[in-house]
Amino acid sequence: MNGKYWSAIFWAAAIFNFLAGLPPLLVPEMVVANAELPPFAPEHLLIVRMSGLLICTFGIGYAMVALGWPGTRQIVALGLIGKLGLCFLVALQFAQTGVSATVIGATAGDFIFVVLFALYLSRTGKAPA
Numbered sequence: 217m218n219g220k221y222w223s224a225i226f227w228a229a230a231i232f233n234f235l236a237g238l239p240p241l242l243v244p245e246m247v248v249a250n251a252e253l254p255p256f257a258p259e260h261l262l263i264v265r266m267s268g269l270l271i272c273t274f275g276i277g278y279a280m281v282a283l284g285w286p287g288t289r290q291i292v293a294l295g296l297i298g299k300l301g302l303c304f305l306v307a308l309q310f311a312q313t314g315v316s317a318t319v320i321g322a323t324a325g326d327f328i329f330v331v332l333f334a335l336y337l338s339r340t341g342k343a344p345a
Contacts, residue, residue, distance in 0.1 A: 222336060226282035229295070229329050230275045236322055237271030240264045252316040274298065289340070296333040299326040 240247045244264035248256075277291040306323040309315050 222340070223282045223284070225332050225336070226278045226292075229332075230278040230282060232325055232329065233271050233275030233278060236325075237268045237273075237275060239268065241268030241272060244268070250316075250318055252318070289337070292333050292336055296330060296337065299330045299333070303327050303330060 244261040247264055247268075248261070274291075274295055277288070278295065281288040281291055303323055303326060306315060306319060310320070
């Protein structure tokens with residue numbers, strides 16, 4: 217993959233994260249219902265909101281990478297770890313009790329970025345010491 221595409225890929229990752237993170241941050245009740253999760257105590261919606269905030273924070277990081285800010289290679293490495301961890305957790309949950317099609321679809325998008333982030337890290341320069 218040519219280097220000129222990396223910026224577009226990281227803009228896509230930023231948009232993906234904002235689209236995934238804003239609903240849990242702003243309307244957590246809807247997200248819980250769409251994910252077909254069982255009802256839980258209203259105070260637990262804070263966890264859903266916190267997840268949305270963290271997802272959006274990584275979206276900001278991917279935008280920083282797209283803009284070419286220095287030192288953002290580490291953001292890509294953290295994003296790779298986080299997205300790969302998410303894929304593992306969803307696969308584990310799927311094997312134990314199942315997950316909704318909405319969760320599977322979103323996780324498939326994350327897995328695509330796992331592959332792209334790994335390619336970026338393997339094909340671009342090393343981080344400075």
